[in-house]
Amino acid sequence: MSLSPTSAILEIRDLVTAFDTDAGRMTAVDGVSFDVPRGKTLGIVGESGCGKSVTAFSITRLLPQPHGKILGGSIRFEGRDLVSLSLEEMQKIRGSEISMIFQEPMTALNPVQTVGRQLAEAILLHEDCPKAEVLARSIDMMKKVRIPAPEQRLNEYPHQLSGGMRQRVMIAMALINKPKLLIADEPTTALDVTVQAQILELIADLQKEMGMSVILITHDLGVIAEVCDEVAVMYAGRIVEKAGVFDLFAKPRHAYTQGLLESIPRLDSTPKSLLKAIPGNVPSIAEFKPGCRFAERSGRVHTEVHLTARPPFTEISPGHFVEQCPICVA
Amino acid sequence: MSLLTVQHLQQHFPVRGGLLHRAVASCKAVDGVSFTLGQGETLGLVGESGCGKTTLGKAIVRLLKPTGGSIRFDGHDITQASTSAIRPLRRHMQMIFQDPAESLNPRHTVRDILEEPFVVQKLGSKEERRKWVLELLDKVGLPASGAEKFPFEFSGGQRQRIGIARAIALKPKLIVCDEPVSALDVSVQSQVLNLLLELQREMGLSYLFIAHGLSVVKHMSDRVAVMYLGKIVEMAPSEELYRNPRHAYTRALLDAIPVPDPAKRRERQLLQGDVPSPINPPAGCAFGHRMKHPKWQESVGVDLALREVAPGHWVQPCPCCT
Structure with missing residues (x-):
């Protein structure tokens, strides 16, 4: 996979993070790759259990110990691989850079x-x-x-x-x-909508003033649309789609992204009309399939092959990446 | 005639303090709210946390004893009715809560949970109740095998379906839905909203739909009431309210909603400050007070009861905010 290496402050490649539990090893983040461009805001959007917070805790090396482990991949921050740093070295970075x-x-x-x-x-x-x-x-x-x-x-x-x-x-x-990088994990979820707007504006203003990069983690597509430059959509431990924010909202390619965008009630939708809901439930970590994890909920015809072979993460147009499952990316 | 008529409803709570634990102040959670709700209609209720929307919902189904005003439900004045007097009416008014995990008894099977309303109301034989439980599960889209399971065995969305099944068990006329989808995942929210819409059409239910998400409320409601610090400041048909908001607070709320479309980014008039406490609220227009509006003084002593400014569009006649 080739993500453009230019001017990124953070480059994550094939990150795998797992938890050892009584029921065995649970892979919460399963081969995730993305860049955070310098001075920009990358949004990570997804539902509970999709691995967005675990990705953040992997970057800051704050995974719950001793169960949480980074099993593979690299997290390069300004040239240094954070995965291989000692705890003392990591402490110096955390809270300052x-x-x-x-x-x-x-x-x-x-x-x-x-x-x-x-x-x-x-x-x-x-x-x-x-x-x-x-x-x-x-x-x-x-x-x-x-x-x-x-x-x-x-x-x-x-x-x-x-x-x-x-x-x-x-x-x-x-x-x-x-700091050069701020990771904000659902910073406004517990707040009222009016206070949320204040806090989001504050973060954006300070970002401009201090020239830092931001990773904003949220489940709210509205927040993503308002403040992010780039967006990664996570589902069941993987990034299924990543693109510039305008591109993603105008031309979503993955069935999950499309389904999410179509299912949310909007201010301009007809009151009391039925919404286009995504069927089924978010899979729990123990139910993750090796292949495409959304195919079963896509409502499209799929075979066992699609659930066993992992689709490649490819760039389908400049800067627009998608997990290219033949079912979910038609 | 409307199913529910609420007039000048007050729900004040004493704030106790001092050595003798005497009431030293009063928290005016709901302070003079009036509205009506027709059969098959949905009234949405929005506002920030602490505005009194949940308290209002609880007062209406009489989980609380109102301190003033009146509630007429289905022809009966239930404002001060005793527990025994209200029990036969309870089957016609139900509630769905925000967190299904906390509102279902974890030690009861789904069958126990769904049978209980019939048991309490002494309805049906054992066999009939078994049959009704299965019908309810089918109605909310859960498999019959779910009856023998416990709530923790279900996902959040499925648990909310159990909560809905319990609420519709006795074929009520009114359901107070208190933030029914706030705790659910985005992809599951729309399923539950659709279920509520379908049940309403099928059973002719009336909903009081309480939520802080304005886009959800607008989608679900025929009319929307905006609450601020214990009072309704504006109430209008959904489309009208969103197209033509009259009160400054409604406009501020609408402006703060993040729109899921980056092409519609805009400069916003951000609301400053936090929601004030309902203990000893300011005189006059509470929102004008928060905004330090130059005309706020003029609202003190003015009668702020809602006035109809267009058909079905009611707003506080406040000199600073409208």
């Missing part, structure tokens, strides 16, 4: 430490910095994420903040060391 924000800020923040202390920790983990400068940088960052009265907020605890404010604090912590 690559940062991550999570879905639920209340569980990601420490409830018994003030916001200020948590921000200071993010700085001091990576460099020796005089107290006054730590404070100045913290206040500056709080202003950047548009938290009103930052001096006062630094002395508050997470529970004293609203959901939107907590997510702003998380973003401040993630960006305080000016």
Whole structure:
């Protein structure tokens, strides 16, 4: 497979991540390849259990231990293969060059430490910095994420903040060391739609200002359409389609992408008309087939061969990749 | 005549504090809500978290005891009816919850869960109930073999089908659907929405459809009511509301929805700030207060009861937001 090697900050090739469980080895990410272009936003969209979060945790090497393992492939970040780094080397990168924000800020923040202390920790983990400068940088960052009265907020605890404010604090912590890559895992899923719009705009503004790259993980195609430059669609542990955002929404090629786009209710659809639903359920990890994993739900005629032979991931037009199952890509 | 008539409904909760655990304030979760719902009709209810939409739903099926106003259901005033007085009416009003995993008893088989409504209402013989359970499973698209399984053996979408089967078991007239698809995967949401639409056509059900996703609500509803801080600020037929929103809050909500089409990206008027607390809400127009609208002062003391501005289109006559 050949993905264009130009100006990508992160290049992932054939990543395989698995979990050892009582029921055997479960491959959550099964041979995933993509690039994150410098200064751009790559969206990863998929349903629960598709492997989008496990992909993110593989990049930051935060897989649950000892069960989670990267079994194969490479994750090249600015030329270094993160898979082969030692834990100490990875710690230096994490939080300074690559940062991550999570879905639920209340569980990601420490409830018994003030916001200020948590921000200071993010700085001091990576460099020796005089107290006054730590404070100045913290206040500056709080202003950047548009938290009103930052001096006062630094002395508050997470529970004293609203959901939107907590997510702003998380973003401040993630960006305080000016990372080159931000991984945002469902950053707005727990928030109201009006607050979601604020947070997405904030991330986009800071990205422009700081010139960082972003991986945005979400299940919401609306969020993808609003903020991403490129999109990878994941299904059952694999990327089934990847393209520029305009290309993907205008010309989806894989039956899963098409099905998702057709099934969601839109503001301009006729009220109370039946939706074009995708039949069946998302397969659980124990049911993953070696071949195409969506063929059975595609509603199209398929044979056992399609479920056993893995389709190739090919570039069908410039920058537009698809898992070329003869059933799902007609 | 409408199936459900709600007038000036209030659901206040005491906020207790201090040494003697006395009520020190009142949380006005629902504060003067009025609407009607006809047979076979769907009224959508949208708003941000904490706006009181779930409390309103629970008050209507009388899982709560309203603190003011009135609820008329199918010709009966049920506002203050006792548990025993309301039981015979309960079979006509049901509820579907957001998280099917938490609203189904994990120790009961699907058969137990679906039989229970008949047992409670003392309907049918054992054999009849067995037959009805199988009919219900068939109706919601689950195999008959599912009857002997436990809820955890099903996927999220299938569990919500069980929740729906339980709700339609007694052939109700009204179902309050509280965020019925929010916890489901995108590809499964549309299946469940279709099922709800089909059941409504078949059984002539009325729905109060509560959700925070405006595109889902618009798709499912004949009319939509927008709630803000315990009050309905605007209510109109679905298409009308989306084409012609009058209240500033409705416009802000519509503007915040991410549109799944990158060709329609736009500059947005972002709403600032968070939803205020319903404990001691501001006087006058609550949204104008949040927006620090220059005319907010004018709304204090004005009667903000909904007014009809076009056929079926009701809006708060607020000097700052409309």
